[in-house]
Amino acid sequence: MEPIRIAEKLQEQFQGAVLGIVEHRGQISVLVDRDVIFDIISFLRNDYKMNHLNCLCGVDNLKRVASHHERFEVVYQLYSIENRTSLRIKAQVPESDPSVDSITSLWTGANWLERETYDLVGIKFNNHPNLKRVLTPDDWEGHPLRKEYPLRGDTEWAGLIELKKKAIQLQQFDFHGAQTEQGADSDD
């Protein structure tokens, strides 16, 4: 079945929840309300055999001029290995409450993808078994892929200062501790 037919079927099945269907370069995206995201994805998985989750990521729509609905989006790229069709679902997530339902019960592999989205874009996933940061350290502040987050900050990461202190402490265990310290001084 062609992706556009599946999208139309979705519109029929979930009336009011489908906000729009967009095509670009032959790829179909369906914009949906975040409240029904779990139902839509499990419907596609069960009825249309979309059993492979290609990609799951979050998008910040802050600086997009057109065709966006809410501040955030969670993008699900699904593929059916059997029927060889793919479809993209975009859940619209408002700024006031950035959270969507987790799909970890459908794909165990979505676990880390959702953690990454939470880490980098700051979207919370309800019912996620282990929602914590994955790529940045646990005590990191902010979510790097949000548009207001600067490319280059003006302060150091707090953990680095701690590491430097640790390095000084550890120098007493250095085999050539005294010599290297002298060497470092002469370099200055």
Next chain:
Amino acid sequence: MGLKLNRGQILMTETTTLDVPVSQGDEDKYLLKLGPQHPATHGVLRVDIELDGETIIDCDPQVGYLHRGFEKLAEHRTYAQNIVLTDRLDYIAAMANNVGYCEAVEKLLAIDVPDRAKYLRVMVCEMSRLTGHLLWLATHALDIGAMTVFLYAFRERETLLELFAELCGSRLTTTYTRLGGVRQDVTHELMRKLEKFVDEFPACIEEYETLIDTNRIWLKRTIGVGTISGEKAVDLCLTGASLRGSGVDYDVRKHMPYAAYDKLDFEIPLGETGDTYARYRCRMEEMRQSNFILRQCIEQLPPGPIVGDDAPDLVMPAKPGRKVEVDTPARKALIKLIDDRDVYMEGDVYVATEVPKGELGFYFISDGMGRPYRMHIRSPSFIHIGALATMGKGVMVADLIAIIGTLDVVLGECDR
């Protein structure tokens, strides 16, 4: 005073907190932090494992040591400038990443690629698949205890890297593709050398197989280790040989053909049992198929240009044009590319390619500017390490090493 920041030392303190009892009552349980400098973790991967004797009760991989923020960085550079970032993803097979990135951007911006460039892309893709698989074979065997394979596999890998150096001037960070084509055409001499390699390589694969294929230790360490059913593998979102070892027929080269793969004849080897040995067999057969594809590329390589006419901003200017002045058309075009919103069409695409590790996908959003609005990299290694948390439970520590090896991860791609 002079501050000496000895990185190795600091990180050692993390790894030296080895034997911390988890609970007071149960003396058999231990928390072991494997890595991030353990030689069998293929990079800076740390796996926190909870042990009962030698059996793993809980397995929690920790990544991010190599996080360089490519996705953020890409939003601040033009499409062409981002090609160099992709070399640093899977640095073992950089060519495949270059191709994956360019295929995605070309789809987004509707750029046509000439036939010759398509064949050259397939050629470098398959060469990088061989380098990737050879390195996987070498290190995987080394982890499990078969040292000799390492030396044999690196012999052929070296030949391929030399060919890369001859083709684009660099062994690892290649940056070979351009939007709309490739950077440099092949020479007759290079093709002759490649042909010689293609002729000799099948004998080399047989050589590796005589070393380990029926080796009793190899069989004991791989058969029945890390077994996953096809259903479970799809559930874990595995791709590449890790998925095909479980018998699921999914290869992006066949399912969503890119470059010239639809014109070439090749097969997708599938495993049955889904254990480490099946995945090993799959990758060995894949190497044979890659060799077969390379031979077809050599025979069928069509003549013609290597970069399309409508390729934007990307080809090195001819020699007289290289001194860029402020108001040359090239400079103006670059400023326009960076600032204007009406350079390209708005929209988003997801394009996947098959790299040695699995399915590498790029999801792009363009809002009309010369830079991507959002670039997401679906890296197979990240998902495979995520799957390690599930696959590592209930196995022995030694088997965990075999599972890390068989999932074929590279941390540059995982952490991005």
